[in-house]
Amino acid sequence: VIRGVVFDMDGVLTDTLEFHYQTWQRLADEENIPFDRKANEALRGLSRRDSLMAILGDRMLGEAIVEEMLDRKNRYFLEFIQTMTQDHLLPGVLDLLQELRSDGIRIAIASASQNVDLVTRQLGLTDWVDAITNVYNVPHPKPAPDVFLYAAEQIGLPPHQCIAIEDAESGVKAALDARMWVVGLGPQERVGAAHVILSNLNSVRWKDLLDKIQCCR
Ligand code: G16
Ligand code: MG
Numbered sequence: 001v002i003r004g005v006v007f008d009m010d011g012v013l014t015d016t017l018e019f020h021y022q023t024w025q026r027l028a029d030e031e032n033i034p035f036d037r038k039a040n041e042a043l044r045g046l047s048r049r050d051s052l053m054a055i056l057g058d059r060m061l062g063e064a065i066v067e068e069m070l071d072r073k074n075r076y077f078l079e080f081i082q083t084m085t086q087d088h089l090l091p092g093v094l095d096l097l098q099e100l101r102s103d104g105i106r107i108a109i110a111s112a113s114q115n116v117d118l119v120t121r122q123l124g125l126t127d128w129v130d131a132i133t134n135v136y137n138v139p140h141p142k143p144a145p146d147v148f149l150y151a152a153e154q155i156g157l158p159p160h161q162c163i164a165i166e167d168a169e170s171g172v173k174a175a176l177d178a179r180m181w182v183v184g185l186g187p188q189e190r191v192g193a194a195h196v197i198l199s200n201l202n203s204v205r206w207k208d209l210l211d212k213i214q215c216c217r
Contacts, residue, residue: 001161002105002161002162002163002181002210002213003105003106003157003161003162004105004106004107004108004152004155004157004161004162004163005100005105005106005107005108005162005163005164005165006107006108006109006110006148006151006152006155006162006163006164006165006175006180007107007108007109007110007129007164007165008045008109008110008111008164008165008166008167008168008171009109009111009113009116009119009120010044010045010111010112010113010119010167011044011045011166011167011168011185011186012090012093012165012166012167012185012201013089013090013093013109013123013125014084014088014089014090014093014119014123015088015090016080016081016113016119017040017044019077019080019081020040020043020051020077021037021040022076022080023073023076023077023080024040024043024051024055024073025040026076027055027069027072027073027076028055031069033055033056033059035055039054039055042054043055044167044168044169044170044190045112045142045166045167045168045169045170045171046112046141046142046168046170047112047135047141047142048070048073048074048113048114049066049070050141052066052069052070052073074114074115077115078115078118081115081118081119081122082122084119084122084123085122085123085124086123086124088122088123089123089125090200090201090202091200091201091202091203092200092201092202092203092204093201095203096201096204096205096206097125097128099205099206100206101128103206105206106130106131106155106156106157107128107129107130107131107155108129108130108131108132108133108151108152108154108155108162109125109129109131109132109133109151110133110134110147110148110150110151110164111132111133111134111135111147112134112135112141112142112147112170112171113134113135114134114135114136116132116133116134117132117134120132130154130155131151131154131155133147133150133151133154134147135147137150138150142168142170142171142173142174143169143170143171143173143174143177144174144177145174145175145177145178145179146174147174148162148164148174148175148178148180149178152178152180159178159179159180160179160180160181162180162181163180163181163182163183163209163213164178164180164181164182164183165182165183165185165201166182166183166184166185166191166194167184167185167186167190167191168190168191169190169191169193172184172191172193172194173193175194176193176194181195181196181213181216182194182195182196183195183196183197183198183209183212183213184196184197184198185197185198185199185200185201186199195213195216196209196212196213196216
């Protein structure tokens, strides 16, 4: 039986990809590093540091410079986060959370974002979730399974009793390696490894989701 749902945040509960894009673009422009929307797409689900490493490519920089860039990027990102409200929840999210709650399903958020607590608060979701985990809580970021394993532990369930909902290739891999049932949101090329693939959570009912997972067991 499924007794818990672990949500990824960026790209599942809310769409911060555009905010991440604009802030990385601003940093890249300041540093004269080539960057565009297409390059940003490859950063989906990666931690902040892994994202910067991907942008820098083979440019070798000292740790102090890297740290400064990570801080600067986050400062720009926080400016966007301040403007977020419940209106930034993606379609279908609140309805699904409501259904989960009334069915007694435990709810966690497992994100690669160090800003997960703040964003959860801005979205008005703090009281909706039983646990929030991020990269601070675990040794290895996605695609390692750590953050999902930790989330399952936090809601007191074995991973195989949990469904993970992810939008990134790295996150799908992390959740599969944690041995959860995985729902991928997005195109086949990106989330094709998931057990169930949907385009988004709009009008997705809990019962339908369970049926779909049941089918692949
Ligand atoms: C998210 C995004 C990533 C972002 C990462 C780190 O993870 O998908 O693009 O780089 O968080 O964010 P921050 O700079 O706030 O620490 P997730 O796992 O919620 O999709
Ligand atoms: Mg994501």
